[in-house]
Amino acid sequence: xxxxxxxxxxxxxxxxxxxxxxxxxxxxxxxxxxxxxxxxxxxxxxxxxxxxxxxxxxxxxxxxxxxxxxxxxxxxxxxxxxxxxxxxxxxxxxxxxxxxxxxxxxxxxxxxxxxxxxxxxxxxxxxxxxxxxxxxxxxxxxxxxxxxxxxxxxxxxxxxxxxxxxxxxxxxxxxxxxxxxxxxxxxxxxxxxxxxxxxxxxxxxxxxxxxxxxxxxxxxxxxxxx
Amino acid sequence: xxxxxxxxxxxxxxxxxxxxxxxxxxxxxxxxxxxxxxxxxxxxxxxxxxxxxxxxxxxxxxxxxxxxxxxxxxxxxxxxxxxxxxxxxxxxxxxxxxxxxxxxxxxxxxxxxxxxxxxxxxxxxxxxxxxxxxxxxxxxxxxxxxxxxxxxxxxxxxxxxxxxxxxxxxxxxxxxxxxxxxxxxxxxxxxxxxxxxxxxxxxxxxxxxxxxxxxxxxxxxxxxxxxxxxxxxxxxxxxxxxxxxxxxxxxxxxxxxxxxxxxxxxxxxxxxxxxxxxxxxxxxxxxxxxxxxxxxxxxxxxxxxxxxxxxxxxxxxxxxxxxxxxxxxxxxxxxxxxxxxxxxxxxxxxxxxxxxxxxxxxxxxxxxxxxxxxxxxxxxxxxxxxxxxxxxxxxxxxx
Numbered sequence: 001x002x003x004x005x006x007x008x009x010x011x012x013x014x015x016x017x018x019x020x021x022x023x024x025x026x027x028x029x030x031x032x033x034x035x036x037x038x039x040x041x042x043x044x045x046x047x048x049x050x051x052x053x054x055x056x057x058x059x060x061x062x063x064x065x066x067x068x069x070x071x072x073x074x075x076x077x078x079x080x081x082x083x084x085x086x087x088x089x090x091x092x093x094x095x096x097x098x099x100x101x102x103x104x105x106x107x108x109x110x111x112x113x114x115x116x117x118x119x120x121x122x123x124x125x126x127x128x129x130x131x132x133x134x135x136x137x138x139x140x141x142x143x144x145x146x147x148x149x150x151x152x153x154x155x156x157x158x159x160x161x162x163x164x165x166x167x168x169x170x171x172x173x174x175x176x177x178x179x180x181x182x183x184x185x186x187x188x189x190x191x192x193x194x195x196x197x198x199x200x201x202x203x204x205x206x207x208x209x210x211x212x213x214x215x216x217x218x219x220x221x222x223x224x225x226x
Numbered sequence: 227x228x229x230x231x232x233x234x235x236x237x238x239x240x241x242x243x244x245x246x247x248x249x250x251x252x253x254x255x256x257x258x259x260x261x262x263x264x265x266x267x268x269x270x271x272x273x274x275x276x277x278x279x280x281x282x283x284x285x286x287x288x289x290x291x292x293x294x295x296x297x298x299x300x301x302x303x304x305x306x307x308x309x310x311x312x313x314x315x316x317x318x319x320x321x322x323x324x325x326x327x328x329x330x331x332x333x334x335x336x337x338x339x340x341x342x343x344x345x346x347x348x349x350x351x352x353x354x355x356x357x358x359x360x361x362x363x364x365x366x367x368x369x370x371x372x373x374x375x376x377x378x379x380x381x382x383x384x385x386x387x388x389x390x391x392x393x394x395x396x397x398x399x400x401x402x403x404x405x406x407x408x409x410x411x412x413x414x415x416x417x418x419x420x421x422x423x424x425x426x427x428x429x430x431x432x433x434x435x436x437x438x439x440x441x442x443x444x445x446x447x448x449x450x451x452x453x454x455x456x457x458x459x460x461x462x463x464x465x466x467x468x469x470x471x472x473x474x475x476x477x478x479x480x481x482x483x484x485x486x487x488x489x490x491x492x493x494x495x496x497x498x499x500x501x502x503x504x505x506x507x508x509x510x511x512x513x514x515x516x517x518x519x520x521x522x523x524x525x526x527x528x529x530x531x532x533x534x535x536x537x538x539x540x541x542x543x544x545x546x547x548x549x550x551x552x553x554x555x556x557x558x559x560x561x562x563x564x565x566x567x568x569x570x571x572x573x574x575x576x577x578x579x580x581x582x583x584x585x586x587x588x589x590x591x592x593x594x595x596x597x598x599x600x601x602x603x604x605x606x607x608x609x610x611x612x613x614x615x616x617x618x619x620x621x622x623x624x625x
Contacts, residue, residue, distance in 0.1 A: 053617045054537060075541050082539025091625070093534040097242035102234075107538040109231045158539070 001193055002028040002051060002162070007060030009046055020046040022216040028195070030161065033188040035196045035207035040137070043216040044197045051195065052164045054129070056101050065161065075104045081110050086155030088165035092147045094139040101126060101135040104153045111158060125153040129183070145176035152183055162193045169203060181206065187224055228542055236551040250520045251560030255600065257510030258594050259563025259571065264506045265590050266572040268499030270583030275495060279488060282359040286484040287462060289449040289470070293478055305406035308474045309445020311598050312374045312434055315352065317473060318449065323457040323464055328352035330448050335440040337430065338403040339391045344591025346387055347429040348404060351438020360453045366398045369433055377433035381409035386415035386427035404432065405440050418471030459483040513560065514601040521553050532613050533621025545616040554599055561598025565591055579625045
């Protein structure tokens with residue numbers, strides 16, 4: 001599903017070159033549940049952005065679903081993101097002036113899916129995530145847990161193969177955090193590849209496969225599937 | 227992305243920042259109002275002036291002595307401009323398709339009657355003058371068809387001259403001294419009012435030959451003629467030119483068909499309309515700067531939203547279109563408001579001051595709205611491109 005070969009990502013900070021990722025080799029199979037843990041600045045978010053095609057490696061190759069996606073144009077990247085990748089963020093990233101339903105609908109709108117099909121899908125998602133009575137509420141009228149549920153519904157609206165979550169529980173209390181995590185794990189159980197970035201071992205530890213990163217390198221891996 | 231969704235998304239941000247959007251749209255609205263109002267007045271003036279000229283009838287041709295469009299050297303002492311004569315006018319009268327002819331001489335002279343004096347315009351005209359300029363005699367009759375050399379000393383008064391010199395008396399049959407010569411009043415014209423500040427009623431009409439004598443002129447100032455609608459001005463002009471060339475031996479005259487004069491006048495008035503429109507355009511430009519400012523702010527404020535859209539699969543182009551759409555929506559709505567306001571004020575002005583000519587052609591309205599939208603487009607391009615080119619990772623990180 002996801003194969004990174006000797007991938008590096010180097011940023012230019014002033015006139016210095018800072019390596020956020022160094023020689024990453026990674027294989028993730030379809031349906032894997034992977035967590036990436038490490039201290040801040042270890043490159044875990046950079047890795048997630050790279051996998052999500054928001055960024056490009058400075059060197060190395062990235063194959064997604066068998067195809068080489070290392071050097072896609074911006075336009076091609078956007079298409080792959082739209083079709084195969086869903087993002088869940090720590091800060092939810094809902095559009096404040098749109099209703100919950102419309103936030104969920106956004107990826108479908110951007111993909112140009114016809115209105116009646118969109119309507120059906122959004123209604124189903126609202127139902128699935130227990131948001132049916134919150135459809136017309138704007139984000140500021142929702143609780144943190146509801147917001148993240150909207151964000152997850154949105155991330156899955158295009159039926160992505162890969163779900164990338166960057167500290168999805170970071171802005172939530174223990175209980176709602178657990179609820180959200182359960183939701184994500186349910187998705188993973190339905191053969192969605194789930195990658196969670198977190199600094200919290202209690203959360204990362206739930207994943208079947210756990211990667212530990214330090215200084216742009218994967219230093220340790222536990223629970224590796226064969 | 228489908229068009230209805232584009233509209234839905236842009237409208238949502240429009241509604242989210244109501245006051246700000248309103249004020250920005252207002253800038254464009256004021257600009258469009260100014261453009262519409264000023265061009266409406268300009269165009270009203272245009273139509274008013276042309277109507278003033280057309281009230282004298284159409285199919286008119288004016289012939290003046292001297293060639294004003296000559297190329298080449300100065301006529302100098304070897305050339306001679308033969309004056310236009312009453313005989314020329316009589317010859318023209320015999321041309322086919324010519325309806326009426328009047329040889330004209332104008333001057334200023336002192337009028338004296340009933341112990342009152344008045345300086346006024348004295349116009350030497352032919353007996354067909356009233357037919358050419360669609361003017362009417364109120365009482366009495368117009369000048370008769372006298373042989374020019376033996377034209378009787380008769381005068382027809384303009385309405386105002388009659389009022390000033392004869393007040394309530396019946397002037398018909400009385401005598402009037404014009405520059406010392408005695409003329410008998412045979413008619414009074416219907417009031418015609420002012421045309422472009424020129425009072426047609428403050429005038430008296432006498433036979434051309436008499437006027438030439440009075441003002442000591444050897445030639446006419448001009449000849450007016452009207453031709454039948456069955457022919458066109460071009461063939462009429464060449465027939466006149468041929469006849470006069472034969473009589474004068476050279477082209478020492480200028481023929482000005484009214485059509486052409488109106489064309490020139492029309493283009494001058496168009497320039498005026500355009501100029502006042504351009505003045506209004508300056509405020510439209512200021513409105514455009516307002517849109518530029520607000521869109522630049524919007525991009526900065528919504529950086530993380532742009533990052534999100536990119537993460538959700540939006541292409542650079544889609545982000546560009548979203549922001550351009552917003553700028554254009556702002557300016558289009560502002561433009562529509564401005565149109566309504568401009569036309570409304572123009573009509574209100576017309577109601578309050580009926581004398582003020584106002585006219586808003588549809589074309590102006592359409593062009594104004596289109597220019598509003600294009601100003602939105604131009605003002606939106608820079609911020610929208612900035613939005614589209616944001617690095618998604620950087621943008622997402624912005625709070």
